[in-house]
Amino acid sequence: MPRKHRKRKPAEEVTSATSTSSGPRVKFLFARVALILLACHSTYVFWTTSSVSQLRALLEASKEVLQQIIQEEEPAWVRALELQSDDQNQTSRYLGISRGILSNKPMSFFREIQDKIDQEDLAERCHRYGFSVKKQNSDNNSTSLRRIFYGSLIAAESWETLDIVATEAYGLFAGVVFVESNRTQHFIPRPFHWNAENTERLRRLYGTPQLQVRQFINEDSGLMDLYREHEQREEIVKGWKELGMGPEDIGYLGDVDEAFTRDFLRAVQSCNVEEFDYKTHHCDQRKAKMQGFTRVFETSPDCLVKDRSWFHPDMVIGACVENIGDEKKNIIAPRDPINGRPGPHRSPGFGSCYGPVNVENITDNRFPLYNAGDIRMGCGGRFFPIKNPPPKYTTYSAFHMHNFFVDLHALRFKYLTYGHPIDNAMTAPLEDLHSDLRLMVRCVKNLTDAPTENHFADKQSNHRVQGGVDGALPPFPIYFMDKDYRNRKHEAARLQVEEDEQRRRDRLGMDPVQRRYEDVTLEYKEARRHMWSKEKEAERIKSLLSS
Secondary structure, rough: OOOOOOOOOOOOHHHHHHHOOHHHHHHHHHHHHHHHHHHHHHHHHHHHHHHHHHHHHHHHHHHHHHHHHHHOOHHHHHHHHHOOOOOOOOOEEOOEEOOOOOOOOOOHHHHHHHHHOOOOOOHHHHOOOOOOOEEEEOOOOOOOOOEEEEEEOOOOHHHHHHHHHHHHHHOEEEEHHHHHOOOOOOOOEEEOOOHHHHHHHHHHHHOOOOOEEEEEEOOOOOOOOHHHHHHHHHHHHHHHHHOOOOOOOEEOOOOEEEEOOOOHHHHHHHOOOOOOOOOOOOOOOOOOEEEEOEOOOOOOOOEEEOOOOOOOOEEEEHHEOOOOOOOOOEOOOOEEEEOEEEEEOOOOOOOOOOOOOOOOOOOOOOEOOOOOHEEEEEOOOEOOOOOOOOOOOOOOOEEEOOOOOHHHHHHHHHHHHOOOOOOOOOOOOOOHOOOOHHHHHHHOOOOOOOOOOOOOOOOOOOOOOOHHHHOOOOOOOOOHHOOHHHHHHHHHHHHHHHHHHHHHHHHHOOOHHHHHHHHHHHHHHHHHHHHHHHHHHHHHHHHHHOO
């Protein structure tokens, strides 16, 4: 079948794409030709001289040629070519990173939404979250905006996930720090992906030159699980300090698939926020940290989890962060040792991050400063929903794009090797791996949700919002305002689930009879769920009639 023509993703400004002179295009084509010729010549040298060093030198020369030819600012049409979405092959890569499903909208489409949010009335914005308005100047603007420094661990996330999160916060961060590890939580080696080219592209995505990707290398096999993850996060704070974070700045820590809404970020920049007033809490963990009231999207924008909230990302003022705050005013918490090294948990009496807060060893309001692990863990803090939502609006202040993987094999690998590993993660039905995946599979295949009661063998922990984004109330990620993207992402997820199911059966060596038996079993389960759904619907209608 001939491949369907796909529209290239427009550039950051459509006008620049149409008005760009032919010079850069010619240079780009010449660069490709030059690289091909150099590659051919390099291959000839390799087979005729077998000189690895000479081959390496030629390949390096080819990279230099490319940089010299297109060293000017990146033309819009080049960016469009880079970000071209391929719905049939989500694992297609750009600079070694999976693309995923990308929006085909011009960046001006998203800039217009961002600008509309940014220009909303400040008093109304502060009121939404229960904040007061900071002191104004003669122009009725805040005297200064708080600076926000963002940090996250990063691995093999797709450009799609990064594009979603970066679009929400474009141009708002004073500094961004990512940390990439050479090993998983379970000490399994993994390659580094985020080289100089990828880092530069991240700077463009987030709209700031102040962005680092730091490598974490630790060959201590005893450093495992969440302890390894906490050690990685300490690199984030080091990066913040290098980028100039100070006591009055905000430390914003999350996973790469979590994001505060742009509206909330603008509020904490401009409003009076008690958690960012050091004098009111002195880093008392019961008052110093902010947590998102977070809406969860499971794999697809249209698989919204109903009546559920996540509790990350997190924010803390710089004055309460280790190596940023003043150790003369606060202390560094002693840590309970694990295998001869300081563990992630504060020692008793210094403000436990788990269970009842115990501060009996703290005097003179000298509460411990937060390390990055404290910020991420349940170390105090409180949810920050929208307290005074507009009409037909929910109270979510953040988003979690959970399991927005472009490769379900990678997703299975995650459940095999990360966090709490599942031994049969590569062979079990996808929906049996986790309740989140059960909801996702039934959502993308348009199957019936099961009851949440324990007596139902096929139960679900949560239900989805029927109708997806169109059937729900805002807020939504800015990126999800592109309905074409939502439709393509949902369809791609459905095809992935079907393909994953066939691969799983192939791995198990199932014959046609075994496959048919499994199909009939799944059809029977769906019929039971559908019958239960109709019974509940009949009960609701009967209740309405009787009232």
